[in-house]
Amino acid sequence: MRGTRVEIRPAALAHNARRARALADGAEVFAMVKANGYGHGLTLAANAMAGDVDGFGVALMEEARTLREQGIGQPVLVAEGFFDQEELELARLFSLDVVVHSLWQVKLLLAHPGPIRIWLKLNTGMNRLGLRPSTAMEAAGQLAAAGMKPVGVMSHFACADDASDTTTDKQLLLAREVAERLHLPLSLANSAALIRYPQTHAQRVRPGIMLYGSSPFDWQSAAELDLRVSHRFSARLIAINDIQPGESVGYGATWTAAAPGRVGVVAVGYGDGYPRHAPSGTPAAVNGQPTVLVGRVSMDMLTIDLNGIEAKVGDEVELWGDDVDVDAVARACGTISYELLCQVTTRPERVIV
Ligand SMILES: Cc1ncc(COP(=O)(O)O)c(C=O)c1O
Known part of the structure; x- marks a missing residue:
């Protein structure tokens, strides 16, 4: 799966x-x-x-x-x-x-x-x-x-x-x-x-x-308004790659490593409704540890920074939900949570908890 x-x-x-x-x-x-x-x-x-x-x-x-x-x-x-x-x-x-x-x-x-x-x-x-x-x-x-x-x-x-x-x-x-x-x-x-x-x-x-579970205001979070997370989007790490200084990641080579490090490949992309325009630096979390996207989002995959993060292939990456505020992702993408929530496609599995 x-x-x-x-x-x-x-x-x-x-x-x-x-x-x-x-x-x-x-x-x-x-x-x-x-x-x-x-x-x-x-x-x-x-x-x-x-x-x-x-x-x-x-x-x-x-x-x-x-x-x-x-x-x-x-x-x-x-x-x-x-x-x-x-x-x-x-x-x-x-x-x-x-x-x-x-x-x-x-x-x-x-x-x-x-x-x-x-x-x-x-x-x-x-x-x-x-x-x-x-x-x-x-x-x-x-x-x-x-x-x-x-x-x-x-x-x-x-x-x-x-x-x-x-x-x-x-x-x-x-x-x-x-x-x-x-x-x-x-x-x-x-x-x-x-x-x-x-x-x-x-x-x-x-x-x-x-x-x-999203705040209408950019000065007050949903948690501060006592609103609960109702929509959590996650995917798995499917590869972990070492990267050397000067090497770039993904289409268009939009992000280049400044130091030796590790990059994780996550099985989610714009074909699942994750926004393609999410820039490097957009928040995500692996096993509860905060990290960011590096490089361009593609149709089926995106890439995240794994420097200083404990992670192995198969681990879950949260795109938004409990550890990553959907409003923070929206702000990084220059959009609003409404759009992110509405545009998830039918491809990801849906689980009612
Ligand atoms: C007519 C109308 N009423 C209420 C709402 C709810 O707005 P919000 O999601 O910002 O609370 C909308 C959403 O755009 C709307 O079109």
Whole structure:
């Protein structure tokens, strides 16, 4: 066996969901499980957290459908709503909460009226999806007149995880005004806002990344936030090579040894979803001992520094998990943990612990 594996920990997901629940201070908690449960498995993540949250959030109708077909009966919010009439009918069939973010969706609803739970999405400054406040008020009126009064108002924060954030309060004010004028519940908070801005909790929060054992902030670790590791990625050492000063390692010869040493070859690469752009110096750990990548990541292998490290062929190398913070790997790669967790391929073995 190659031994490249992802360990998923349902108990950690449940713990993290309880942390979200405690922070939410009475607001409904909708766990975002889109993108295959941030790489943990859609149904697995939902089942693991079902007892500790009020509902789930997905991006797409297919994801919502999978949850329903796998027996998840709790409310499901579809963040991109329906793409066409067929999906609108599916939303009705599966009793989903759909986000309406654009006027073309309002038109489609008015052309096909019927019972449906609509969360009207506001553009409060993210300028991605959502209706501007005045347009949203108008749309809410038209929908109500056709018997489809929205059940809630939502928006999404652009900078709640940013140390120098000045936009969240402005977004909050705009959204709150519309929700109050429409007398509707409001949902805004992602993980960062849930943890950092209690004033944004309103009636429903929508945490994602914190549930998966990662911190939304670069100044505070997941452990400091009492979040548990739910996703551990590891592989085995398959060769150990001596290296002389001046010799390089891997494609492109991007790393050269300055002194005599040892390099370990690890059976994981971008074909498994480990990021190819992880530079030399990206953290890893062998038998609990911290080390770093040297040389370029290839499709099936990567190489690590074994100087001063006790290791033999067959030993396990942790890529992220208990000894190596996934957020530290993400920072080294110039990306975010979300991307690392989502992009692990189906090639590594999956173990539910
Ligand atoms: C609409 C919406 N709500 C909530 C979230 C959860 O955000 P986070 O994972 O940062 O907590 C996301 C994720 O991007 C989202 O798109």
